[in-house]
Amino acid sequence: MQNQKLELLFSKTSQQPELFSEFLNQLLISDVFCIGDDSDQSNVYFQMLETPEGEQAIPFFLSLDTLRSSFGDDLDYFIMSARDFFEMTKGAVLLLNPASDYMKEFAPDEIEFLLSLGLS
Template sequence: MNDTLQHLYESTLDHPEQYQDFYQQLLASQVYCLGERDAEQHLHFQLMETEQGEQAIPFFLSLAMLQQDVGADAEFVMISAEKLFAITKGASLVMNPTSEHPKEFLADEIDAILEFAKQQSL
């Protein structure tokens, strides 16, 4: 499914009207984050620095992309994108940070995506 999601994202670059579909599918998908769970099952994410010098949490649409970019032995957690957005409220996230077309999600954008999803489920 995430290959389809990646293609949908790339399509939004030329067709911004497809962002709504992309966000809906993203929230329903599992993503891969650099990090680990501690003994109490708390998540600890690795941070990266954006081009603007800000701290962000990187995540990947596929395990293959994560391993290609970071290495096969990278520690990661798989989590639903909706849960990732909800538990990292206020943080910036970067999807596929080393790809040709990374996507940065700022806190306000994440709030809007989650609010839209909530309204769709009512």
């Protein structure tokens, strides 16, 4: 599924919460855009943001357009599978599409539960 379709599905979940499980299933088989540096595969660096509650969180995006419209063109970014991203960042708070019209905060226990379901 192209990420443009995934973004549309994500935006629909705000009005149709019953679509959220379909969105999560599609997310797990998609690639996401991360701010940071993965040039050294043994040591990936993720940019951190602060949530409104003051927690540190790792942002990720469904599309490059959303990343750029939220934070500009001059950021280093890389692409990885969402499942790998979730596995690699276990224990962290994650922010999907921060600073956009549709965003979602994922708590560590949500990610653990999502990965335990074995969706795909």
